[in-house]
Amino acid sequence: MHRLPLVAVSACTRQLGAHPFHLVGDKYVRAVVEAADALPMMLPALPGLLSPSEVLAQVDGLLLTGSPSNIEPWHYQGAPSAPGTLHDPARDASNLALIPAALREGVPLLAICRGFQELNVALCGTLHACVHEVGRFNDHREPADQPVQVQYAARQPLLVQPGGLLERLGLPRRCQVNSIHGQGIDRLAPGLQVEALAEDGLIEAVSLPDARAFALGVQFHPEWQVLSHPHYLAIFRAFGAACRQRAERRTATGAFA
Numbered sequence: 001m002h003r004l005p006l007v008a009v010s011a012c013t014r015q016l017g018a019h020p021f022h023l024v025g026d027k028y029v030r031a032v033v034e035a036a037d038a039l040p041m042m043l044p045a046l047p048g049l050l051s052p053s054e055v056l057a058q059v060d061g062l063l064l065t066g067s068p069s070n071i072e073p074w075h076y077q078g079a080p081s082a083p084g085t086l087h088d089p090a091r092d093a094s095n096l097a098l099i100p101a102a103l104r105e106g107v108p109l110l111a112i113c114r115g116f117q118e119l120n121v122a123l124c125g126t127l128h129a130c131v132h133e134v135g136r137f138n139d140h141r142e143p144a145d146q147p148v149q150v151q152y153a154a155r156q157p158l159l160v161q162p163g164g165l166l167e168r169l170g171l172p173r174r175c176q177v178n179s180i181h182g183q184g185i186d187r188l189a190p191g192l193q194v195e196a197l198a199e200d201g202l203i204e205a206v207s208l209p210d211a212r213a214f215a216l217g218v219q220f221h222p223e224w225q226v227l228s229h230p231h232y233l234a235i236f237r238a239f240g241a242a243c244r245q246r247a248e249r250r251t252a253t254g255a256f257a
Helices: 026-034 052-056 089-105 114-122 230-252
Strands: 006-010 012-016 019-023 039-043 061-064 109-112 156-160 174-177 193-198 203-207 215-218
Touching: 006 026, 006 089, 006 230, 012 089, 026 039, 026 230, 052 089, 061 089, 061 114, 061 230, 089 109, 089 114, 109 114, 109 230, 114 203, 114 215, 156 203, 193 215, 215 230
Parallel strands: 006 039, 006 061, 061 109, 109 215
Antiparallel strands: 012 019, 156 174, 156 193, 193 203, 203 215
8 A cells, every 4th residue: 555655844833812822824835745645644843742753753754944034033143133024932942953963863954945944054054134134145035025936936047066966866057936935055064065055156056965855945935826837846855755755664664564
């Protein structure tokens, strides 16, 4: 019987009315099903209640999602955030502990937008809290007054670096992606390799060449309408294949018994 690999999809926390909620965007879980051919499992942000090793022992892959919230700057020795900045300390605590554990244990990892930033911070890199305030970079934020179809349109050039994972996945040297974000990588974490840049030089994708399994972080949003975009689809297909390989190994060793 065919068993779908199980992918943990990181959740955000929100207060809705009188109650706290754990939330995952529809586009992420759909992409896991449709493009990675895997079963998504929402992973609540419950630091202290769920240990990384317990979580990772149950899953075949880890997807770190985007979010409207920003990583609290004390995690990377940054200056205090501007008033009104949305934070999610439970997600920070959960994901920043999960990432190094996933890499140690060889769990395939795909990190998107906020997840891309979490990957860099978890491995001791730093961030620009407001990319548009750094003089040498463009404003990478979405046009707030436009519908979501316009916001997520593939309009930013992506400069894929030679010899990396994205090139091996078939991405051309230059293509268009839907990169919309406020934060961005400042100092690249040790061990990470630059996979792609924006035209202004901002890092847009990274990988871990020494990782035990698939490990990719992208600042853009390949989950958006993934079946209609061959470059996005290639990323999710590769992630799904790595998750299936882990699932097959775990089955062969009796990990599901």
